[in-house]
Amino acid sequence: MVLYTTPFPNSRLSALHAVSWALISPCYCLADRLLTPFTSIASKCRQSDSRCYLQLLCILLFTPIYLALLVAALPFAFLGFLLWSPLQSVRWPYIYSRLEDKGPAGGATLLGEWRGTGTARSFCFATANLCLLPESLARLNNVFHVQARAKEIGQRIRNGASRPQIKIYIDSPTNTSISAASFSSLVSPQGSDGVARTVPGAIKRTASVEYKGDGGRCPSDEAVNGLASGDLTNGGGSPDEACIVRIGGEEGGRPPEADDPVAGGQARNGAGGGQKGQVPNHSQRDGDSGSLGSPSASRESLVKARGAADSGGGEPAANSKLLYKTSVVKKAAARKRRHPDEAFDHEISAFFPANLDFLCLQEVFDKRAAAKLKDQLHGYFEYILYDVGVYGCRGCCSCRNCCGCCSFKILNSGLFFASRYPIMDAAYHCYPNGRGEDALASKGALFLKVQVGSTPQDQRIVGYISCTHLQAPLEDSAIRCEQLDLLQDWLADFRKSTSSSSTANPEELVAFDVICGDFNFDNCSSDDKLEQQHSLFTRYKDPCRLGPGEEKAWAIGTLLDTNNLHDEDVCTPDNLQKVLESEEGRREYLAFPRSKSPGAGQKGRKDLLKGNGRRIDYILHGEEGLGPDWKAEVEEFSFITQLSGLTDHLPVAMRLMVSTGEEEVA
Numbered sequence: 001m002v003l004y005t006t007p008f009p010n011s012r013l014s015a016l017h018a019v020s021w022a023l024i025s026p027c028y029c030l031a032d033r034l035l036t037p038f039t040s041i042a043s044k045c046r047q048s049d050s051r052c053y054l055q056l057l058c059i060l061l062f063t064p065i066y067l068a069l070l071v072a073a074l075p076f077a078f079l080g081f082l083l084w085s086p087l088q089s090v091r092w093p094y095i096y097s098r099l100e101d102k103g104p105a106g107g108a109t110l111l112g113e114w115r116g117t118g119t120a121r122s123f124c125f126a127t128a129n130l131c132l133l134p135e136s137l138a139r140l141n142n143v144f145h146v147q148a149r150a151k152e153i154g155q156r157i158r159n160g161a162s163r164p165q166i167k168i169y170i171d172s173p174t175n176t177s178i179s180a181a182s183f184s185s186l187v188s189p190q191g192s193d194g195v196a197r198t199v200p201g202a203i204k205r206t207a208s209v210e211y212k213g214d215g216g217r218c219p220s221d222e223a224v225n226g227l228a229s230g231d232l233t234n235g236g237g238s239p240d241e242a243c244i245v246r247i248g249g250e251e252g253g254r255p256p257e258a259d260d261p262v263a264g265g266q267a268r269n270g271a272g273g274g275q276k277g278q279v280p281n282h283s284q285r286d287g288d289s290g291s292l293g294s295p296s297a298s299r300e301s302l303v304k305a306r307g308a309a310d311s312g313g314g315e316p317a318a319n320s321k322l323l324y325k326t327s328v329v330k331k332a333a334a335r336k337r338r339h340p341d342e343a344f345d346h347e348i349s350a351f352f353p354a355n356l357d358f359l360c361l362q363e364v365f366d367k368r369a370a371a372k373l374k375d376q377l378h379g380y381f382e383y384i385l386y387d388v389g390v391y392g393c394r395g396c397c398s399c400r401n402c403c404g405c406c407s408f409k410i411l412n413s414g415l416f417f418a419s420r421y422p423i424m425d426a427a428y429h430c431y432p433n434g435r436g437e438d439a440l441a442s443k444g445a446l447f448l449k450v451q452v453g454s455t456p457q458d459q460r461i462v463g464y465i466s467c468t469h470l471q472a473p474l475e476d477s478a479i480r481c482e483q484l485d486l487l488q489d490w491l492a493d494f495r496k497s498t499s500s501s502s503t504a505n506p507e508e509l510v511a512f513d514v515i516c517g518d519f520n521f522d523n524c525s526s527d528d529k530l531e532q533q534h535s536l537f538t539r540y541k542d543p544c545r546l547g548p549g550e551e552k553a554w555a556i557g558t559l560l561d562t563n564n565l566h567d568e569d570v571c572t573p574d575n576l577q578k579v580l581e582s583e584e585g586r587r588e589y590l591a592f593p594r595s596k597s598p599g600a601g602q603k604g605r606k607d608l609l610k611g612n613g614r615r616i617d618y619i620l621h622g623e624e625g626l627g628p629d630w631k632a633e634v635e636e637f638s639f640i641t642q643l644s645g646l647t648d649h650l651p652v653a654m655r656l657m658v659s660t661g662e663e664e665v666a
Contacts, residue, residue, distance in 0.1 A: 003426060004092035007387065017087050023080025027073040034066040035136035088392035093428040094446070095387045099378040107382045107422045114453035116461050116509060116627070120659035122635055123452065123463065124353050125619055127360040127516035128643065128651035132369040132414075141648045142562040149646050150369035154376020156642050157359065160352030162380050344543070346554050348580050349638040350573040353653045356380075358450070360467035360516035361416035365441065370416060381418035388428055389413035389442035407434070411441040415467050417448060424462065425449040425498045429490050431483045436473055443469050445487050445517075447494040452511055460500070460508045461627075466491055468517035477530040480521060484534050487515070495625070509627035511658045515540055515620045518649070522614040523551055525593030540620035543634045543654060556580060556639055557613020558650040559591040566645060576641040580650075586612050619654045629661025 008014045037059045101107065114121045130153055131138055135146050143149065359381065364370045370386045377384060389412030413430065430444035445468040453461035468487055471479045500508050515536075521528040523545050532548040544555035570576040570589055579585035590613030621632055636655040643651060 003096040003423060004094060005096050005098075007091050007095055008087070009090060009092075013087060013090065016083060017091075020080045020084035020087065023076045024084060027070060027077035030066055030070040030073055032134045032136050034063065034070060036139060037062070039136050039139040085392050088390065091391065093388065093390060094385050094426065096423070096426070097374060097378070097384045097386065099382060099384075101382045105420065107420060110421055111451060111453055114461065116453055116455040116459075116511075116660060118660075120657050121453070121511070122655050122657045123358070123512060124356045124653060124655045125358045125360070125465070125514055125516060126352060126356055126640070126651055126653040127362070127467070127518075127617055127619055128640075129362045129469075129518045129617060129647060129649035130364055130373075130643075131647045131649070132364045132366050132373070133411075134366055142565050143647060146366050146369050147372060150364075150366070150372040151376055153643060153646050154373045156646075157352055157356075158376055158380045160640075160642050161354065161356035163351065163354050342552075342554070344634045345636045346543075347636070347638050348556070348577050349640050349642075349653075350577045351642050352640055352651070353636070353638060353655060356653070357420050358465055358514075359416075359418040360465065361418075362467070362469040362518045363414040364416040365411045365414045367412075373416065377418050381420055383419045383421070383423045385417040385423070385426060385446065385448070387412060388415040388417075388446050389444065390430055391442070407439040409440065409442045413442045413444050413446070414469060415444070415446045417446060417465070417467055419448075419450055421450045421452050421463075423448055424451050425494075427490075427494050429486070431471070431486060433479050433482055434471060435476060435479060438471050438473070443471070445490055447491060449494075449498050455509065461511050462508050463512040464491070464495060464510065464514070466515045466517075468515070468519075470518065470520045472520045474527065477521070477528065480519070480531050481534055484531070484536050488536060488539070491515075509630070510625055511627065511630065512632050512656055513540075513622035513625060514654075514656070515618070515622075517618060518616060519618050520616055522557070522593060522616050524549060525614065527593070536620070539624065540622045541634075542618060542620050543637045544615060551612070551615070555612060555615060556586060556650075557590040557592070557615050558617040558639065558652060559614045560648045560650065561589055561591050562648050564589050565648060571645050573641045573644050576644040580639070580641065583612075590614070617649055617652050619652055621654070621656055626658075627660065631659050633657050633659070 006014060008017060130150075131141050131143050132146055132150055132153075133141075135144075138144065138146050359377070361373075364373060364386065367387060374384050374386050389409070391409050391412065393408050409430075413428070415428075425448070427447045428444060429447075430442045434441070434443055445466055448465045448467075450463050450465065451460055452463050455461065466487065468483075470483050495513075519531070521531040523532055523542075526549075529549065537545070537548075544552055546552055564570065567589070568575075569585075570579050576589075579589055592613055619637075621634070623632060626632060633656070634654055635657040636653075638653040640651040640653060
C-alpha cells in the first residue's frame with residue numbers, strides 16, 4: 001500500500017487547490033472572526049465574568065466592519081469554491097510526513113532492537129482530544145488561541161515523552177506501589193516565602209517547573225537550563241528498561257542522604273554547561289532543551305540540577321550518580337512493587353510517559369494548527385499522518401453497507417497519528433451515518449500497520465493501531481453502536497488486506513492490536529448502556545473497566561468541566577494532578593454522566609453522583625491474532641494532566657508489555 005506524502009496525485013492539482021484556497025481563505029477567516037466574539041461572550045457570561053460587558057462593546061464596534069469585509073470577499077470565495085469542490089474527489093484521505101532521524105532513537109535503529117525472542121518488549125500508546133477547532137467553535141468549549149495552543153501542545157508532548165524514564169519506589173509498610181506519577185524527586189518544595197521545606201520521610205517532593213498562562217518561559221527556567229551534564233543511564237534508551245531508584249530497597253543501594261536541599265541560586269551557580277546527558281531522541285527546537293529548559297521540564301530534570309549543584313561543577317555528585325546509576329532491575333523484580341490490588345501500575349501523571357511510541361489525537365480540525373503541531377512533534381516522532389479525512393460531497397466510505405452518499409463535509413476527521421516506528425500501511429474510512437453538527441465533519445476511523453522489529457528469520461514483527469472519533473450528541477446511542485460495528489468490520493478487512501503470507505514474504509508476527517480514541521460515551525452513565533454492552537468490549541480489553549456500567553475504583557473521568565478549565569487551582573499540570581487525586585477535586589472539575597431528563601443540570605446533580613467522572617477517551621487492546629504463544633499485557637496506565645488549560649480532555653496512556661513464548665524466566 002502506498003503512503004501519500006502529498007494531498008493530490010500531481011503538482012498541477014496541488015497548485016489548483018492552492019489557488020482555490022487562496023480565494024476561499026479570506027472569507028473563511030472573516031466568518032470565523034465574525035463569529036468568535038459571540039461564542040466568547042457566551043462563554044464569559046456563562047461563568048459570570050464581568051468582562052462580558054467589554055466584549056459586548058467590542059461586538060458593537062467591530063461587527064459591522066467584519067460584516068462588510070465578509071460581503072466583499074464572498075464573490076471571490078464563490079469562485080474559489082467552484083474550483084475547490086471538484087478537486088476533493090481526487091484528494092488523498094491523509095498526508096504522510098517523515099522527518100528522518102538517523103540518531104539512536106530513529107525508526108531504523110528501533111527496528112533492530114527487538115528480534116522477537118528472549119526478553120519481552122514494551123510499547124507505549126497515548127490518546128488525546130485536543131479541541132483544535134476553528135477559533136469560533138473552540139471557544140464554545142472555553143479554550144482559546146488555537147494556533148498558539150497547537151504549538152504549545154506539541155512542545156509539551158514532545159518534552160514529556162523525551163525525558164528520562166525514571167521510577168522511584170518507596171519501601172514502606174503502607175506504600176508498596178510506584179511513587180505518584182513516577183515523577184517524584186529528591187528535591188524539597190519551596191514554601192511561599194522561598195525557603196526550602198523538608199518533607200517528613202526520606203522522599204521530598206517538588207512541583208515541576210511552573211507554567212505561565214501565555215505559554216512562555218518561567219523565571220525559574222534559568223535554574224534548570226543547561227543542567228544536562230552528567231551520566232544519564234537510560235535517558236532515551238530501550239523502552240524495556242527504566243532507571244529505578246529504590247529508597248530503602250532490596251538491591252543493596254543505600255538511601256539518598258536527606259540533607260538540606262540547595263536553593264535555586266546555588267543550583268544556578270553549579271550548573272554544568274555540557275549536553276552530555278541530554279536525551280538523544282530528538283533535534284532541538286524552539287522552547288526545548290532536551291526537556292530541561294522547556295515549560296514542561298520534568299521533575300527528574302530538577303533532580304539532575306540538584307546533583308550538578310552538589311558537585312560544585314559540571315561533574316555529577318555521588319548523590320546524582322546514585323539517582324541515575326542505581327540498579328536497572330529486571331521486569332520480574334519490578335512487578336513485586338506493583339499495586340497489590342491490580343496487575344499493573346496506574347497513576348494520575350503530570351507528564352506524558354517517557355519513551356512514548358505511538359500518539360493518537362482527535363479534533364485536530366484546523367489545518368494551520370495541524371501543521372504547527374506536526375512541526376513540533378517531528379522533534380520526537382519520525383512518522384506522522386495528518387489532515388486525515390474527506391471534504392465536500394465525496395462518498396464517505398467504500399464498505400459494502402455504505403450508500404455512497406454523504407452530507408457536505410466542511411471539516412476533516414480531526415484524526416492525527418504520530419509514531420516512532422515505521423508506518424507500513426494506512427487506511428481511512430468515514431462513518432456514513434453522521435448526523436446533525438457531526439455530519440459537517442468527516443468523523444471516521446484511521447487504521448495503521450507499523451513495523452516494530454524483525455525475527456532472526458527475517459519475519460517482520462508488526463502491530464495494528466486504530467484511531468477513531470465517534471458521534472457526540474447524547475441521544476445518538478444507536479449511531480455510535482453502528483459506528484462501532486463498522487469499526488470492527490473495517491479493522492478486520494484492513495488486517496486481511498495488509499497481511500503478508502507467501503514464500504517470498506514470510507508470514508508476519510503480530511505483536512499488538514490497539515484501538516484508541518474519543519468514543520463519546522462512558523461506562524458509568526445509565527444513558528450509555530447500549531454502547532457499554534457492545535461486542536467490541538468482548539474482543540478488546542479495557543484496562544479501566546470491570547464490566548458494563550462498572551469501573552475500576554482507580555479509574556477517573558477524562559472529560560473536564562469546561563466552566564472551570566482556567567481556574568487557578570487547575571491551571572498547571574501539577575495543580576490539576578493534585579486536584580484530581582481527591583474525590584472533592586474530581587467532583588468539582590470533572591464532567592459527570594449526563595442525563596436526558598429535563599432539568600437535571602450537571603451542577604445540581606454532582607453532589608448526588610457517585611463515581612469519578614465521565615471517561616470517554618479509551619485505549620483498548622486485543623489478545624486475538626497475536627504471534628504464537630505471544631501475550632500482550634498492560635504494564636502501566638496513566639491519566640495525564642500535562643495539557644492543563646490547553647484542552648477540555650485528559651489524555652490517557654498505556655504501556656503494553658509484549659512477551660513471547662521464548663521469554664527467559666528471571
